[in-house]
Amino acid sequence: MRLSIPASAFVASIVGFGGTLALIIAAANAVGATTLETASMVTALCLAMTVETAYLSWKTKMPVISAWSTPGAALIAASSGFTMAEAVGAFIVAAVLLVATGLFRPLTRLVSRIPASVSSGMLAGIVVTFVSGAFKTVAVDPLLILPLLAAFFVIRLFNPALSVLAVLIGGGVLAVLLGRVGDLPAPELSTLTFIAPQFTTAALVGLAIPLYLVTMASQNLSGLAVLKAAGYEPPAGELIAATGLISLITAPLGALTTNLAAISAAISTGPDVHPDPAERWKTGPFYALFYLLFALFGASLVAIFAVLPPSLIALVAGLGLMAPLVNAMTIALKEESERIPAITAFAATASGLVFAGIGSAFWGLVAGLIVLGLGQLRR
DSSP states (O other): OOTHHHHHHHHHHHHHHHHHHHHHHHHHHHTTOOHHHHHHHHHHHHHHHHHHHHHHHHHHTSOOOEEEOHHHHHHHHTOOSOOHHHHHHHHHHHHHHHHHHHHOHHHHHHHHTSOHHHHHHHHHHHHHHHHHHHHHHHHHOHHHHHHHHHHHHHHHHHOHHHHHHHHHHHHHHHHHHTTOOOOOOOOOOOOOOOOOOOOOHHHIIIIIHHHHHHHIIIIIHHHHHHHHHTTOOOOHHHHHHHHHHHHHHHGGGTOOOEEEOSHHHHHHHSTTTOSSGGGGGGHHHHHHHHHHHHHHTHHHHHHHHHHSOHHHHHHHHHHHTHHHHHHHHHHHTTSGGGHHHHHHHHHHHHTTOOBTTBOHHHHHHHHHHHHHHHHHHHO
């Protein structure tokens, strides 16, 4: 055991939680979640990641790190017209699809056959709204936002992983000094709230299927790639099925899907953690311990976010998605022959189109695949 093991787990958990919690809050607000339901969502997500990471790391003796679906949260936050009950129904369907994907390899191969350019174009269309929204906050509160923007771009030159977290913490302190924050809530332990699911066709097509696709394409496949790049041979089906099963259990508590992590996993799998790859799995239990602490105080964290200025929340959410946007656009435009389909998927998704009660993420994916198919037919 080396100090670098718990230290790496702590950094990975702080980056994963603090850097994207604002996006989870935005997703909950988009589907009309109450404060109790939002707290339950955060708590259930943290508990799911605690169980997944501890169990899978111990069982496989690999640093298997799980995370909530950041692109999935962005998808939900960008949606409109859905209730929390419909969102829970979509979470359940997406979790069932993840379990099925893990158990039946043909499904994994089918998802992997969706061109990365088109799926990345769809993902970029989802997150670009939040990134642009971060800069729109300058006009709302320049005294608060401009120093934070400057700090973000300076800090990321030296430590990109902690730049968003620094903006969140520094922004909270600056907001207090500027009198932008109300009375801070008293600390309280988290509670879980059962939410009865509602299954509708619109939520199935507009939320569940896109959530499943972005979770698989942008999270699970990337998470497997990180483990392979570190020299491991992860059992893909087992890992995907396990995270899908835990997501199915926590969905009625308001939690969206959890999955294999990419960024947090990269922090926990490199040689800086331990020179012996066989010892790096021990980051998993420590990572799980930190998320258990987050779960215990999830209600307090949600209450703190509730009194922060909305412009600060929008800024943190947008800056947290800047790196995923860059990565998605890079992949979308990599193949010259697939650029038009990718941009079609991007534009249709970013438009916010709602047709037949179905959101733009689905139509963006469909439009991109149709344009790609037409090009292949011509060739």
